[in-house]
Amino acid sequence: xxxxxxxxxxxxxxxxxxxxxxxxxxxxxxxxxxxxxxxxxxxxxxxxxxxxxxxxxxxxxxxxxxxxxxxxxxxxxxxxxxxxxxxxxxxxxxxxxxxxxxxxxxxxxxxxxxxxxxxxxxxxxxxxxxxxxxxxxxxxxxxxxxxxxxxxxxxxxxxxxxxxxxxxxxxxxxxxxxxxxxxxxxxxxxxxxxxxxxxxxxxxxxxxxxxxxxxxxxxxxxxxxxxxxxxxxxxxxxxxxxxxxxxxxxxxxxxxxxxxxxxxxxxxxxxxxxxxxxxxxxxxxxxxxxxxxxxxxxxxxxxxxxxxxxxxxxxxxxxxxxxxxxxxxxxxxxxxxxxxxxxxxxxxxxxxxxxxxxxxxxxxxxxxxxxxxxxxxxxxxxxxxxxxxxxxxxxxxxxxxxxxxxxxxxxxxxxxxxxxxxxxxxxxxxxxxxxxxxxxxxxxxxxxxxxxxxxxxxxxxxxxxxxxxxxxxxxxxxxxxxxxxxxxxxxxxxxxxxxxxxxxxxxxxxxxxxxxxxxxxxxxxxxxxxxxxxxxxxxxxxxxxxxxxxxxxxxxxxxxxxxxxxxxxxxxxxxxxxxxxxxxxxxxxxxxxxxxxxxxxxxxxxxxxxxxxxxxxxxxxxxxxxxxxxxxxxxxxxxxxxxxxxxxxxxxxxxxxxxxxxxxxxxxxxxxxxxxxxxxxxxxxxxxxxxxxxxxxxxxxxxxxxxxxxxxxxxxxxxxxxxxxxxxxxxxxxxxxxxxx
Amino acid sequence: xxxxxxxxxxxxxxxxxxxxxxxxxxxxxxxxxxxxxxxxxxxxxxxxxxxxxxxxxxxxxxxxxxxxxxxxxxxxxxxxxxxxxxxxxxxxxxxxxxxxxxxxxxxxxxxxxxxxxxxxxxxxxxxxxxxxxxxxxxxxxxxxxxxxxxxxxxxxxxxxxxxxxxxxxxxxxxxxxxxxxxxxxxxxxxxxxxxxxxxxxxxxxxxxxxxxxxxxxxxxxxxxx
Numbered sequence: 001x002x003x004x005x006x007x008x009x010x011x012x013x014x015x016x017x018x019x020x021x022x023x024x025x026x027x028x029x030x031x032x033x034x035x036x037x038x039x040x041x042x043x044x045x046x047x048x049x050x051x052x053x054x055x056x057x058x059x060x061x062x063x064x065x066x067x068x069x070x071x072x073x074x075x076x077x078x079x080x081x082x083x084x085x086x087x088x089x090x091x092x093x094x095x096x097x098x099x100x101x102x103x104x105x106x107x108x109x110x111x112x113x114x115x116x117x118x119x120x121x122x123x124x125x126x127x128x129x130x131x132x133x134x135x136x137x138x139x140x141x142x143x144x145x146x147x148x149x150x151x152x153x154x155x156x157x158x159x160x161x162x163x164x165x166x167x168x169x170x171x172x173x174x175x176x177x178x179x180x181x182x183x184x185x186x187x188x189x190x191x192x193x194x195x196x197x198x199x200x201x202x203x204x205x206x207x208x209x210x211x212x213x214x215x216x217x218x219x220x221x222x223x224x225x226x227x228x229x230x231x232x233x234x235x236x237x238x239x240x241x242x243x244x245x246x247x248x249x250x251x252x253x254x255x256x257x258x259x260x261x262x263x264x265x266x267x268x269x270x271x272x273x274x275x276x277x278x279x280x281x282x283x284x285x286x287x288x289x290x291x292x293x294x295x296x297x298x299x300x301x302x303x304x305x306x307x308x309x310x311x312x313x314x315x316x317x318x319x320x321x322x323x324x325x326x327x328x329x330x331x332x333x334x335x336x337x338x339x340x341x342x343x344x345x346x347x348x349x350x351x352x353x354x355x356x357x358x359x360x361x362x363x364x365x366x367x368x369x370x371x372x373x374x375x376x377x378x379x380x381x382x383x384x385x386x387x388x389x390x391x392x393x394x395x396x397x398x399x400x401x402x403x404x405x406x407x408x409x410x411x412x413x414x415x416x417x418x419x420x421x422x423x424x425x426x427x428x429x430x431x432x433x434x435x436x437x438x439x440x441x442x443x444x445x446x447x448x449x450x451x452x453x454x455x456x457x458x459x460x461x462x463x464x465x466x467x468x469x470x471x472x473x474x475x476x477x478x479x480x481x482x483x484x485x486x487x488x489x490x491x492x493x494x495x496x497x498x499x500x501x502x503x504x505x506x507x508x509x510x511x512x513x514x515x516x517x518x519x520x521x522x523x524x525x526x527x528x529x530x531x532x533x534x535x536x537x538x539x540x541x542x543x544x545x546x547x548x549x550x551x552x553x554x555x556x557x558x559x560x561x562x563x564x565x566x567x568x569x570x571x572x573x574x575x576x577x578x579x580x581x582x583x584x585x586x587x588x589x590x591x592x593x594x595x596x597x598x599x600x601x602x603x604x605x606x607x608x609x610x611x612x613x614x615x616x617x618x619x620x621x622x623x624x625x626x627x628x629x630x631x632x633x634x635x636x637x638x639x640x641x642x643x644x645x646x647x648x649x650x651x652x653x654x655x656x657x658x659x660x661x662x663x664x665x666x667x668x669x670x671x672x673x674x675x676x677x678x679x680x681x682x683x684x685x686x687x688x689x690x691x692x693x694x695x696x697x698x699x700x701x702x703x704x705x706x707x708x709x710x711x712x713x714x715x716x717x718x719x720x721x722x723x724x725x726x727x728x729x730x731x732x733x734x735x736x737x738x739x740x741x
Numbered sequence: 742x743x744x745x746x747x748x749x750x751x752x753x754x755x756x757x758x759x760x761x762x763x764x765x766x767x768x769x770x771x772x773x774x775x776x777x778x779x780x781x782x783x784x785x786x787x788x789x790x791x792x793x794x795x796x797x798x799x800x801x802x803x804x805x806x807x808x809x810x811x812x813x814x815x816x817x818x819x820x821x822x823x824x825x826x827x828x829x830x831x832x833x834x835x836x837x838x839x840x841x842x843x844x845x846x847x848x849x850x851x852x853x854x855x856x857x858x859x860x861x862x863x864x865x866x867x868x869x870x871x872x873x874x875x876x877x878x879x880x881x882x883x884x885x886x887x888x889x890x891x892x893x894x895x896x897x898x899x900x901x902x903x904x905x906x907x908x909x910x911x912x913x914x915x916x917x918x919x920x921x922x923x924x925x926x927x928x929x930x931x932x933x934x935x936x937x938x939x940x941x942x943x944x945x946x947x948x949x950x951x952x953x954x955x956x957x958x959x960x961x962x963x964x965x966x
Contacts, residue, residue: 148848151849155880156751156753156790156793156794157753158753158789241793242793243750243751243790243792243793243794243795246751246790247750334750335750419851420848420849420850420852421848421849421851422851423849423851423880424851425851425878425880425938425944426753426754426757426938427756428757428760428761428938428940428941428944429944430944430945431943431944433945443944561943
């Protein structure tokens with residue numbers, strides 16, 4: 001009989017009997033309590049990616065501009081002038097579902113640490129949020145507190161929150177998503193890796209004291225489904241202190257600038273256990289840690305609690321003996337507590353001491369590399385996984401009222417209510433703020449160079465639910481399209497894969513399809529994936545969330561002066577639609593309002609889209625285009641309305657040429673409100689649009705009309721409507737605030 | 742002409758302020774533990790969350806060593822500009838009248854607002870005309886200016902209200918749309934909007950530069966020929 005069958009400690013920690021037996025085999029004995037706690041975390045989905053690692057190998061990770069690929073705290077790409085941009089997106093879903101303010105705040109704190117752990121100064125945050133429908137009090141509570149938590153942390157630490165997205169869908173009711181992305185900038189030679197090096201070097205822990213907060217967070221919260229007893233998990237949520245992190249950030253960067261560190265690593269999920277074993281694994285060394293040296297918030301913590309605590313605002317570094325005093329002095333200057341807690345050894349083992357007593361002794365390889373990897377057993381579901389949403393709009397509503405209903409609907413409406421709670425300008429780099437352009441634009445400015453960055457984060461779970469492959473492809477296309485609209489060329493991509501329980505065949509199918517979609521789209525656009533995060537087991541009592549791959553992309557543009565916004569500018573400017581846009585009501589916001597959820601989306605011709613994105617980018621860079629806006633949720637009519645609202649000016653648009661191109665395949669309604677990738681609205685002078693038409697060819701560009709007047713007027717087929725810009729603006733801007741009154 | 746920009750632990754707009762000052766003169770960062778101003782001709786107390794602002798915005802910073810030097814400098818007539826958290830610190834330190842209370846929305850708000858110049862005859866506004874409209878961003882949770890009614894009358898009568906929010910643009914519920922006030926000598930000025938984030942058209946507006954330009958003109962006018 002196996003040990004696992006008689007001893008059940010491991011099951012409470014989320015390990016299977018077979019995994020327990022494997023641990024016994026690797027240790028060649030039964031694990032002690034501390035060892036079992038450390039293994040359970042290191043072998044959790046969150047740390048070991050045991051259900052996703054094989055799948056992630058499909059993603060392309062190489063490219064000329066990649067400086068640091070997956071595996072480090074953050075990926076990094078070359079942005080010229082000797083500079084690199086490091087970036088990553090990570091989830092904090094379950095903590096946020098349990099305690100939204102601290103969950104979201106520490107999500108921001110954690111992703112900031114990932115970026116400065118590689119030596120980059122964080123310059124921007126974006127966030128991608130999903131909640132249940134806004135008629136639910138719980139969803140409003142989660143939204144309000146998650147937004148406040150993001151603002152609390154980002155604003156206080158002085159990193160601009162420059163963009164993001166929020167969607168509301170029933171399947172996120174119990175299990176909201178809070179994904180935070182951070183990007184930072186560094187001279188390339190200052191980037192640091194996390195591999196521990198140099199036998200005899202000191203391991204120094206610095207930052208906040210260690211407490212009982214977040215014990216087991218990675219296994220209790222991140223690697224299991226949420227259930228009715230969520231509230232009992234509240235102690236597993238960490239508490240963030242942005243002031244402590246602001247000192248930690250400045251201190252870390254100054255330590256690196258002074259060349260005092262051999263390596264640096266932040267403490268995230270699984271705390272000291274994972275940070276130390278991963279540093280040791282990468283450096284092919286061992287580590288001895290004495291937990292009695294770790295500064296504590298509470299005097300009576302057990303050694304295992306110290307090893308797995310997820311207290312925030314802590315970092316680990318490796319320092320040579322000669323530099324130890326300088327490191328401690330610099331930390332003292334920043335009023336950051338720093339303590340040598342161990343040293344690098346040649347044992348390839350993580351040995352944990354409590355004073356003189358050895359309380360844990362584990363092979364590093366067993367912790368980091370020997371976790372069993374599972375093959376998914378994907379199976380396309382035979383019946384719909386998700387119930388269709390309730391119908392809130394009748395079929396026979398006029399096009400004008402349909403447009404108003406869409407502008408007011410939670411997924412299309414302005415998110416100003418949320419983003420005004422974020423400091424989007426600190427750092428003096430923000431050239432395009434939220435709702436001014438499709439992507440945020442940041443200058444490299446004070447750090448050198450005249451270039452700028454474009455950055456966007458996207459992903460539409462409902463469309464992925466309709467079609468996991470096509471929906472994931474679209475997430476990449478939309479992100480790239482947003483970058484193209486400001487004139488940016490993608491350099492690299494990070495993703496966060498938010499899915500349900502991968503042990504269930506239909507979730508495994510969603511995951512497999514979506515990863516293939518991401519891989520194919522990245523390949524076609526030539527964008528390498530430089531890092532990311534997987535968040536599985538996102539299920540509440542009522543079933544899984546929509547499969548939600550979130551994609552963050554960083555690009556560069558040569559001249560920030562020419563970054564296009566989407567506000568229509570001047571009376572008489574011509575409006576055109578660029579690209580292979582083939583809208584359909586399947587998976588659209590209008591379908592949602594009518595209570596539908598399609599099965600299947602039209603596939604995208606990736607090479608055609610890649611060509612089209614290049615054309616958009618070059619036309620914006622050339623300066624001819626005054627406004628560029630990607631057609632997304634709510635279709636062409638909503639996109640045009642957004643351009644009008646942003647510019648405070650109307651437009652006269654004739655849909656006949658578009659209807660002619662779409663032919664019988666698409667009714668006028670689909671031309672107005674249908675969705676699909678590959679449509680960009682551009683406006684500019686007559687001369688500019690004529691020039692663009694020549695380059696794009698008859699299939700690539702459709703003339704739509706011109707800017708002017710005080711209303712958005714759409715004619716063509718039966719789709720005629722006229723809507724004063726002021727009325728559209730009220731619907732668009734009040735959609736969110738009205739739900740809080 | 743040299744600006745001294747004070748950095749407290751938790752300041753987060755100090756580099757922005759430094760860069761803004763450097764567009765108009767020399768500038769140097771000063772640390773909260775410093776006891777002198779290293780020859781600064783004007784002091785800027787930037788925005789942020791000094792010492793985390795966990796007690797009350799600006800409440801701890803007034804006790805820092807550098808603030809003794811700032812007080813002495815201010816009492817001697819030196820120009821001191823407090824932006825956002827700096828405004829809160831100056832009120833807490835008693836160098837400016839009134840107090841900043843939580844926004845009526847009780848939420849952080851970040852948006853571009855228009856300001857009207859009330860009094861162009863000060864070291865901070867001399868590059869402006871009365872009635873000039875400046876586009877400058879605000880971003881704060883605690884920015885509602887408050888002073889008792891009689892004090893407000895006095896501030897207005899004495900020309901200490903240098904900037905107001907344009908009609909309909911008050912982001913926080915400030916009394917009488919006040920965006921910034923000075924002391925009675927007009928050499929200490931605090932405002933909630935961030936002029937340091939409005940010195941370059943590329944990032945939104947260059948209107949805030951007029952404040953820094955004014956300070957430089959003031960200091961240079963006083964300098965011995």
